[in-house]
Amino acid sequence: MNLHNPQSIDPVCLTKLDTSMAIHQLTYRNVTYHFCSAHCQERFSEAAVFFSAPQRIDELHPIPKHHRLRVASVPEAIREVAGICLSEVRGVSNVLIGDGYADIDYDLRLVSLNQLEAAMKDAGLPLKGWLHGLRRSLWSFVEHNELENLASQPSPCCSRPPIRVR
Structure with a gap:
């Protein structure tokens, strides 16, 4: 150092x-x-x-998340490349891409659903829109609120009442 x-x-x-x-x-x-x-x-x-x-x-711990994202049908070669690209994103622990879906396990501390969506787009794996787009928006909103709620919790060292000495 x-x-x-x-x-x-x-x-x-x-x-x-x-x-x-x-x-x-x-x-x-x-x-x-x-x-x-x-x-x-x-x-x-x-x-x-x-x-x-x-x-x-x-005391920081992973915040594990799992989502099944609906994707448009693409050739298997693109699915394989997209799977490799997504696996390399910091915070992603597991990726399984099938015909019409992508199952992703990740740590919310390290990566957001928005970042995963961008990585999927960059890898050539288009996400389905409309109803599933609304669902992803809801998931993002809930994840953001979860982080804000975790941030507002008192620190463990300060959450105990003071000890009274007589």
């Missing part, structure tokens, strides 16, 4: 960073946060309240 360069921790993936070398940074509520990648910076921007809330690093 270089003593002349201050260290920081990426609030999304908890990677230790040298602030002088960090390319990705963002100021939120007069605090500058440093990120290891554009992915983590985008994730922070989507749920800044959650990632900026006081939390103990040793």
Whole structure:
């Protein structure tokens, strides 16, 4: 560790960073946060309240999610490539793409449904719209609220009443 360069921790993936070398940074509520990648910076921007809330690093746990997304029929070669691309997205733990669907398991701390939708589009896997689009919007809304609710919970060290001494 270089003593002349201050260290920081990426609030999304908890990677230790040298602030002088960090390319990705963002100021939120007069605090500058440093990120290891554009992915983590985008994730922070989507749920800044959650990632900026006081939390103990040793008590952060994954927030597992699973969704079956409806996709348009595409050739198997495209499904295979899309599966590989989605597997490489930070926070995705499992991907299964079949004819007309994509089952995805992921950690909500590390990736959002919006980021997954963008990755699917980039990989050439078009999502079905209309009713399923409304369902995805609802899932995104619920996930965002879940993170905000987790951010508003008191820290474990402060949630106990003080001990009275007589």
